[in-house]
Amino acid sequence: MNLKIRDRVETTPLYKPGLPIELVAREKGLNPADIIKLASNENPLGPSPKAVTAMQAALTELHRYPDGGAWELSGKLSQKLGVTRDQIILGNGSNEIIEFLGQAFLQPGTNVIMGEFPFVVYPLVTHHFGAEARKIPMPGLKHDLPAMLDAVDENTRLICVASPNNPTPYHNTHAEILHCVENLPEHVVFCFDGAYLEYLNEAPDLLNLIQQKPNVIILRTFSKIYGLGGLRLGYAYSSPELIAVLQRTRQPFNVSSVAQAGGIGALDDTEFVNRSKAINDAGIEQISAALGNRSIEYHRGETNFMLVKVPGVSDVCESLLEKGVIVRSMANFGLDDMFRVSIGVKSENEKFLECLFSIL
Ligand SMILES: Cc1ncc(COP(=O)(O)O)c(C=O)c1O
Structure with a gap:
């Protein structure tokens, strides 16, 4: 083909989203039900009923x-x-x-x-x-x-x-x-x-x-x-x-x-919004406390994700993936040694922390 693509299109990097559960399941040979995705700042409770x-x-x-x-x-x-x-x-x-x-x-x-x-x-x-x-x-x-x-x-x-x-x-x-x-x-x-x-x-x-x-x-x-x-x-x-x-x-x-x-x-779903915020607040406390106990550096704000700082972040994210936990490495975002983890429900946060500690 001899397409005359606009310069700007040719040089636009492809956006890489958080990995979908099905893709990780296929590539890692895991059961989709055992995978938790904490990579795209989604609401872990599902959609508003x-x-x-x-x-x-x-x-x-x-x-x-x-x-x-x-x-x-x-x-x-x-x-x-x-x-x-x-x-x-x-x-x-x-x-x-x-x-x-x-x-x-x-x-x-x-x-x-x-x-x-x-x-x-x-x-x-x-x-x-x-x-x-x-x-x-x-x-x-x-x-x-x-x-x-x-x-x-x-x-x-x-x-x-x-x-x-x-x-x-x-x-x-x-x-x-x-x-x-x-x-x-x-x-x-x-x-x-x-x-x-x-x-x-x-x-x-x-x-x-x-x-x-x-x-x-x-x-x-x-x-x-x-x-x-x-x-x-x-x-x-x-x-x-x-x-x-x-x-x-x-x-x-x-x-x-x-x-x-x-x-x-x-x-109209005020109840869902309030519940989502309460579960998110509890999740931030849960993750912060566990990381703090291990002296792992993190950044938390009033939002539905946190940044966690660990040496060798790319390897850590890959090892988490092997265990069925999807987070987002920030290595390509200029945030050295950090990954972003979305706040999940209590059991998801527990699994994430357990896997992270076993890797570290
Ligand atoms: C700061 C910020 N703005 C906008 C969006 C995208 O929102 P939407 O799904 O409405 O396109 C996101 C999603 O991650 C975000 O983090």
Whole structure:
């Protein structure tokens, strides 16, 4: 073949997700039921039951195209968030909305400010649209917002901050974020990624942020606390002006009818959200205490994963895999000697710890 592939596509590294259970079972000759996956920051309780019921009911209408404007789900979200419908956009996962931002704002000659250890999709999308990723050091593995603000120039189009972040587990205070937003030049979009917001003990006043500035956008997802990573459903809210720009970049039916129904069901599932947070909090304590007893270094925040530091991390992750425990080595993320482990239910955490200690 003599295909003329765009430079940026040819040089885009392939995203490597956490290994699926079935693949590990096949490759390691293990029973899938004996494998635990703590690699992709998923909800170990499964999907929200109310979402499942709503999605089952939606299956009989699958011969119809979805409502492209997602009237019911965006209405429900607008009530919950205290914004109007035209301030909301839905995505096939919040990842897709990061891509909308790329479509709308990035091209060669522009740049995106992000942390040194950013959520992996920010540099991917930046590269894809030919823009420059400016990675700003993260002292103590936390975003340094004043330094990020200092790095802005006339070619900056986006600042991307996940709080809590991923792969590092720390979050910024509301005062830090507000200071950044207040001092943001008007030509820059501040993309606040709240994928893990529900795990925080004290939620920041996000409405206040978008009321301050029309160039702030807040990304949220159903993939984490609602347990719907497989459904691919995320949303963002901002000023009507910014949302109107992004609406022009999306496919007409980017969110399926089943996903819309799942989102509507999930938003009612407060009991599930509370239970998920309680089990996550208990899991963080369980893992921290056990690692602390063995003097193993770790980083924990208010989110659904932790970083663990061990010498020879790649070998340790491989040995865990042999024992049917999937975690994520951070060797390729610049976080030397660290792996990321998602918080599981008590028995999963026990198995992870038991296997880790036997390896070490
Ligand atoms: C910081 C951050 N943002 C966004 C996402 C992706 O969310 P979604 O599944 O909604 O595309 C993740 C998933 O791991 C994440 O860690």
